[in-house]
Amino acid sequence: MENNQFGQLEIIGKEHRHQSFWDMFATWVGANANNGTWYVGGVIAACGFATASVTMIAVGVISYILLALAAKMGYDTGVSSMALTRASFGLRGSFLPSIINLVQFIGWAAVNTFIAATSISYILHDLLGWPVYGQPGGIKGLFFGIIIMSVLHILSTSMGEFSVRIIERVGIVLVFVLVVWESYVVFKHVSISEIMAYRPAASVRMTSGQAIDVLAAFNLAWVTAGSDFTRFSKKKTSATWAPFLGANLGFFWFTTVGTISTIATAITLGHFDANNSDPSTIASKLGLGILAMLVIIITSTTANAVNLMAAGSALTNMIKRLRLTPSIILVTIIATFVTFIPAFLFDISGGIYCIS
Numbered sequence: 001m002e003n004n005q006f007g008q009l010e011i012i013g014k015e016h017r018h019q020s021f022w023d024m025f026a027t028w029v030g031a032n033a034n035n036g037t038w039y040v041g042g043v044i045a046a047c048g049f050a051t052a053s054v055t056m057i058a059v060g061v062i063s064y065i066l067l068a069l070a071a072k073m074g075y076d077t078g079v080s081s082m083a084l085t086r087a088s089f090g091l092r093g094s095f096l097p098s099i100i101n102l103v104q105f106i107g108w109a110a111v112n113t114f115i116a117a118t119s120i121s122y123i124l125h126d127l128l129g130w131p132v133y134g135q136p137g138g139i140k141g142l143f144f145g146i147i148i149m150s151v152l153h154i155l156s157t158s159m160g161e162f163s164v165r166i167i168e169r170v171g172i173v174l175v176f177v178l179v180v181w182e183s184y185v186v187f188k189h190v191s192i193s194e195i196m197a198y199r200p201a202a203s204v205r206m207t208s209g210q211a212i213d214v215l216a217a218f219n220l221a222w223v224t225a226g227s228d229f230t231r232f233s234k235k236k237t238s239a240t241w242a243p244f245l246g247a248n249l250g251f252f253w254f255t256t257v258g259t260i261s262t263i264a265t266a267i268t269l270g271h272f273d274a275n276n277s278d279p280s281t282i283a284s285k286l287g288l289g290i291l292a293m294l295v296i297i298i299t300s301t302t303a304n305a306v307n308l309m310a311a312g313s314a315l316t317n318m319i320k321r322l323r324l325t326p327s328i329i330l331v332t333i334i335a336t337f338v339t340f341i342p343a344f345l346f347d348i349s350g351g352i353y354c355i356s
Contacts, residue, residue, distance in 0.1 A: 047211050056211075
């Protein structure tokens, strides 16, 4: 590992890069194969399946071409995304985009953790009879879930880039198996022809323009963190094609699952409600069981490993001599406290839906 002492710029030398194409591909699939993407897919279900699908593909491809270009810079230079901004903004000027990245990725980590903690409250209800979050006394299960998820996040990021790589390798296999099973269960309740024919009522329908707005805001955040991961890539193809293909696969996969599940819930209940796009709510109302909740927990862990590493990289750009691993652990602790905020201040589901 090389160090340029000008501004404490850390450069990852090529002899210290160990991530293969599969590692990088799994990282970016895991970045998007999560409950947040599922939720966003449920939100754009208000367009109807056909419009949501076309919009999703168009926005995903364009967004992740930009990701591949940004990721290549990490491979070429060996430095993080926020360190790259020093060329344009200077050392102190780069603190502003670093703060933005720090806030947004801690925020997304908190959103994913909150949704996963809600799933844990459902599991505790089934196993121990605890009230689920949203019912009187349900806050206990939510808080317990946040603590469990935070411990998992600390373990998954405890060795920095190495532990993130391992959790993505294992997580992508588990996610694939569990989500295939879950998709099968959904289609046992509602047929694909019913889902494709479904049209939300005019009062809740979303236009394609609104869907583009939601999806662009969701996808483009990753562009600002591409180099944080590809600076560890061994080959150029791992730093360009792997992020493009992996991010698109995770995005298409889980957005589609969210869209289909939310429409299936609307058909089952007889009305469309965007708040039913919450994975825990869908799993409960469709009777998908504890295994579905475990999918949500696992995907939160794999996605947040990426979110927290991106936040940690941004923090290292602002605090000299702070190395990546302790930085990731620090932002993980901060994210834990942030996750408790929605329970006291507002409904996180409504907050996300207001984007549209």
